[in-house]
Amino acid sequence: GAAGPMAARGWRRAAAAAAAVRPGPGRAPGAGPASEPVPGAAAPAAASVYVHWPYCRKRCSYCSFNTYVVPTVDEAAVRACLVQEARTLLQLSQVKRWVITSVFFGGGTPSLASPGTIAAVLEAVAGAAHLPAGAEVTLEANPSSTTTQRLAGFKAAGVNRLSIGVQSLDDAELRLLGREHTAAEAQAAVEAARGLFPGRTSIDLIFGLPRQSLDAWTQGLEAALGLCDDHISLYQLTLEWGTALAAQVRGRALPAPPQDLLADMYQAARTTLVAAGFRHYEVSNFARKGALSTHNLSYWRAEQYLGVGPGAHGRFVPRGEGGCSREARVQLPEPIAWMRAVQSQGHGTGKRVMLSPLEQLEEVLALGLRTDEGIPPERWGRFSPHLSLEAVFGAPGQALQQQQQQGWMVLDGGGLRCTARGLAVLDSLLPDLLCQLQRAWGPAAPGPAPGPGRKDPGAVPGGDAVGP
Ligand SMILES: *[C@@H]1O[C@H](CO)[C@@H](O)[C@H](O)[C@H]1NC(C)=O
Ligand code: SF4
Numbered sequence: 001g002a003a004g005p006m007a008a009r010g011w012r013r014a015a016a017a018a019a020a021v022r023p024g025p026g027r028a029p030g031a032g033p034a035s036e037p038v039p040g041a042a043a044p045a046a047a048s049v050y051v052h053w054p055y056c057r058k059r060c061s062y063c064s065f066n067t068y069v070v071p072t073v074d075e076a077a078v079r080a081c082l083v084q085e086a087r088t089l090l091q092l093s094q095v096k097r098w099v100i101t102s103v104f105f106g107g108g109t110p111s112l113a114s115p116g117t118i119a120a121v122l123e124a125v126a127g128a129a130h131l132p133a134g135a136e137v138t139l140e141a142n143p144s145s146t147t148t149q150r151l152a153g154f155k156a157a158g159v160n161r162l163s164i165g166v167q168s169l170d171d172a173e174l175r176l177l178g179r180e181h182t183a184a185e186a187q188a189a190v191e192a193a194r195g196l197f198p199g200r201t202s203i204d205l206i207f208g209l210p211r212q213s214l215d216a217w218t219q220g221l222e223a224a225l226g227l228c229d230d231h232i233s234l235y236q237l238t239l240e241w242g243t244a245l246a247a248q249v250r251g252r253a254l255p256a257p258p259q260d261l262l263a264d265m266y267q268a269a270r271t272t273l274v275a276a277g278f279r280h281y282e283v284s285n286f287a288r289k290g291a292l293s294t295h296n297l298s299y300w301r302a303e304q305y306l307g308v309g310p311g312a313h314g315r316f317v318p319r320g321e322g323g324c325s326r327e328a329r330v331q332l333p334e335p336i337a338w339m340r341a342v343q344s345q346g347h348g349t350g351k352r353v354m355l356s357p358l359e360q361l362e363e364v365l366a367l368g369l370r371t372d373e374g375i376p377p378e379r380w381g382r383f384s385p386h387l388s389l390e391a392v393f394g395a396p397g398q399a400l401q402q403q404q405q406q407g408w409m410v411l412d413g414g415g416l417r418c419t420a421r422g423l424a425v426l427d428s429l430l431p432d433l434l435c436q437l438q439r440a441w442g443p444a445a446p447g448p449a450p451g452p453g454r455k456d457p458g459a460v461p462g463g464d465a466v467g468p
Contacts, residue, residue: 047093047129047316048102048298051082051121052309053110054335057144061178061248062206064240066311066333067108078335079117081342083124085331086308088346090128093306093316100129101303102136102295105159111141115153121308122158136161136294138202143181143189151196161200161293162193163233169223170216173209178244190227199291202231207265209237210245210254217265218272225276230291234269234284236262266424283370283423300371301379302364307331310338310348315355315363326360328353357383358441362434365416369426369433374410374417389416392440399432 056067103125105118118139125131138161139154146164154162166186168174174182181189193201205224207217224232239246239256248254270280278286282300285293298305304326307314311333318327332338332350341348355363364383368375380389393400393411400416403409408422408429418426 046099046101046298047304047306048104048295049086049100049125050295050305050307050309050312050314051086051103051105051110052307052312052331053078053105053107053113054310055112056107056109056142057112058180059178059244061176061245062237062240062243063178064243065108068335073112075114075117077339079113079120081339081348082117082121082309085342085347086121086124086306087128088342089306089308089314089329090125092318092347093304094319098129100125100131100135102138102298103131104295105137105139107140109142109145110139111145111150111154115150115157118154118159119157138163138293138295140165141189141193143186146189146192148192148196151192155196160197161202162197163202163204164189164193166190166203166224166227167206168209169220169227173212173220176209176245177206187227190229194229197229199230199289201229202233202291202293203228204233204235206235206237207269208257208262210249210257212257212265214261214264214268218268221269221272225272230288231293232273232278232286234266234286236266263424270420270424279372280420280423281372283426297371300367302360302367302383310335326355328355358438361437361441365433365437366430369416369418369430370423372417372420372423374415376415377413380415387440392437393433399436403429403432 052066054066054068055073056063056069059067059069103122105113105121110118122131122137137159139159140163141151141154142165151162164186165179166189167177167179169183169186171183174186190201190203203224205221237245237257239249245254249256273286274280277288279288279292280286281292282296285296287293302315304316305314306316307329308331310331312331314329314331315326316329317325328351329349330351332341332348338348360383361380364375364380368379375389377389384392389411393416395401400409400411403422404411407419408425410417410419418429422429
């Protein structure tokens with residue numbers, strides 16, 4: 001009984017029709033009403049929605065995500081809670097009357113959910129806010145749960161973009177990563193996805209595995225280039241505490257990859273992908289033919305988003321609390337506790353923190369610099385009406401000036417951004433820039449009260465949900 005309101009069912013038909021007449025990358029991110037602020041409004045008139053599916057069939061050796069391997073999933077209950085929480089959060093936010101520019105189903109392994117669950121969540125969003133037919137709707141899919149038939153079901157549910165966790169096209173590497181699929185299965189999944197979502201299929205690849213050579217990585221990347229569509233995400237393997245792989249490295253069963261090799265792998269990948277026509281539009285992301293991820297761009301542009309599902313993060317301005325009080329919200333991570341909370345109070349928020357103006361600017365800086373567009377003056381001005389980019393970073397003798405002389409950063413009429421070379425070393429540039437921001441914002445800075453700056457209305461020990 002996934003029957004939503006009429007408007008919502010109408011959305012599904014319209015979305016299917018839009019997908020049928022517009023294959024290919026669809027509208028360019030940033031086009032349309034999505035990222036344009038409403039004249040006179042304090043905040044942008046758009047938001048995106050992240051939906052977390054917290055289950056996997058098996059835990060990968062490197063995985064530290066909020067995911068659970070359980071014998072059976074009560075999908076009907078999870079679905080009802082996702083639907084309920086989406087409605088509640090849209091109601092609590094100011095997002096309700098606004099345009100939802102993208103929805104992203106991540107996990108965990110959301111391709112293990114049934115298409116009916118995906119459809120029910122989309123209908124809930126469409127019923128509570130404005131979800132245009134052309135909105136980007138991405139589903140993360142693992143090759144082992146990605147038959148053509150299932151993918152067709154997701155497409156009928158309203159999904160119009162896939163992100164496939166290929167990770168590697170080498171069976172030995174896939175085993176080391178503890179992945180459930182083989183290279184051949186990954187290949188078949190990407191081919192099936194491209195057939196159904198042409199121009200809108202992204203693949204994830206991991207580099208920097210223990211004992212992986214530079215040659216092995218570049219050969220793997222070439223193989224992936226022969227297979228891929230117009231979007232690639234590259235992740236450097238990180239050995240997170242508590243994962244099986246990190247334990248093997250700590251116990252010296254496997255070597256940690258040397259830092260300079262990792263840097264060479266990243267550079268080699270960048271060179272190869274740029275030569276193949278990809279734009280390196282974000283530290284870890286490459287796109288051609290304009291196939292950038294609208295959803296992820298909304299994070300990097302510090303727009304508003306809701307996080308639905310266990311452990312999901314959100315950033316939005318709560319209704320009636322004015323344009324300045326952007327709030328960080330995290331849902332309870334453990335699925336059963338989260339479901340109980342949703343069933344009893346409509347949402348499973350575990351933590352709410354008001355971000356101070358300085359904290360918001362720190363996010364604008366750290367996220368915006370990840371993209372090749374950087375931070376345009378208009379965006380900065382929305383969060384910092386009194387202190388321009390020039391005023392914060394332009395003074396001679398400061399960190400930015402040295403970074404500009406090194407050819408890593410640019411500050412001009414278009415705003416503040418990394419050069420192509422700067423993107424590769426962003427992690428080492430950011431701390432100095434954050435310090436410069438904090439100093440400029442210091443006690444003498446204009447604008448709302450500095451000082452502690454943070455009120456925390458809802459961090460509750462013991463994992464209980466907070467209201468409202
Ligand atoms: C894009 O956003 C999704 C959802 O939050 C996240 O899971 C994914 O890792 C992001 N991709 C990149 C490349 O940052
Ligand atoms: S599929 Fe993704 S979320 Fe699931 S265990 Fe593997 S890495 Fe973690």
